[in-house]
Amino acid sequence: MKRVIQEKVVLGVSACNFGAPFRYNRRGWDRVKNMGREHSDFEWHPVCPEVGAGLGVPREPIKIAGSSGDDVWEGKAKIINRKGDDVTEKLKGSCLSTLEILRSVNAIGYVYMEGSPTCGVYRTTLKNKRLGHPPGVLGSLLLREGFFLIPAVDLDSPLRWWDWRRRLHAFAWVHSQEIQSKQDLYNLWYTVKFLCQEIDDSAARLIGKSLAMLPKGFSPEYAENLKREILEILRKPSTVNRIKERLWKSYVYFKKSTNQEIEDVLSPEIQRNMTRITKELITMERHAFSNGTFFSSAPILYRSEQRVNRMSKE
Structure with a gap:
């Protein structure tokens, strides 16, 4: 996907x-x-x-x-x-x-x-x-x-808008997905799972348990109900602390996967203002996209066709 x-x-x-x-x-x-x-x-x-x-x-x-x-x-x-x-x-x-x-x-x-x-x-x-x-x-x-x-x-608000934007893009992506098999269902959930856990861990864990106990066969009705549950989670805002914690986990994963460091990304216990946190998030987004690395804080990004073509030539 x-x-x-x-x-x-x-x-x-x-x-x-x-x-x-x-x-x-x-x-x-x-x-x-x-x-x-x-x-x-x-x-x-x-x-x-x-x-x-x-x-x-x-x-x-x-x-x-x-x-x-x-x-x-x-x-x-x-x-x-x-x-x-x-x-x-x-x-x-x-x-x-x-x-x-x-x-x-x-x-x-x-x-x-x-x-x-x-x-x-x-x-x-x-x-x-x-x-x-x-x-x-x-x-x-x-x-x-x-x-x-x-x-x-x-x-x-830079940070609040970033939170709305990344959830909106995930919402739009989930909304547009056609689920035709259990594998489609698993792939969809894996893509937004970490974001949903950040927003509402209890609801996300219930979804995970439900998927783990799926019987054989594919149920379109179950798939649509699951999509609705995910969309409902994505409508909820996150918190500053949860955003910082997920950013750090994403950076640790990025560093391990690419062997690259990003000096601008700070650990969650370091105090800084909202503008600074937003700058770190956007920096992480760009590095993850450029390196083809999964950024669980913002799993779905918008990039115009012209921008994607331009970046592929660089």
């Missing part, structure tokens, strides 16, 4: 984080632009369900009157604006249209505005650090549909 993807991953993104002043107060950010050249490694599709619902800019802020966005879809909660107007059906219709847009372009992930009653996933208000009633209306829909969900604010 190839461990390099050459097609750009397609992502939806809240338009207010793509430079559009679509927030209720006419504000917006261009967090994608701030990524520098790396933003061109993805195909972006900005959307705004609130504007799509005809609520306009500027507009009265809205909130969930009830438990959560989940309850909005079940008819147990409403969406009202500051004047008390009920905009539930307008917003639900726009969220469904947004989902269809994302499906039509084959988006597998979405960069969302946390704190929004529409796009929020873990918070639906920005005021006084309250949690609000998560998830939001669109957030609820995308969670249920299995999208890879990235908080837009994490694009501003």
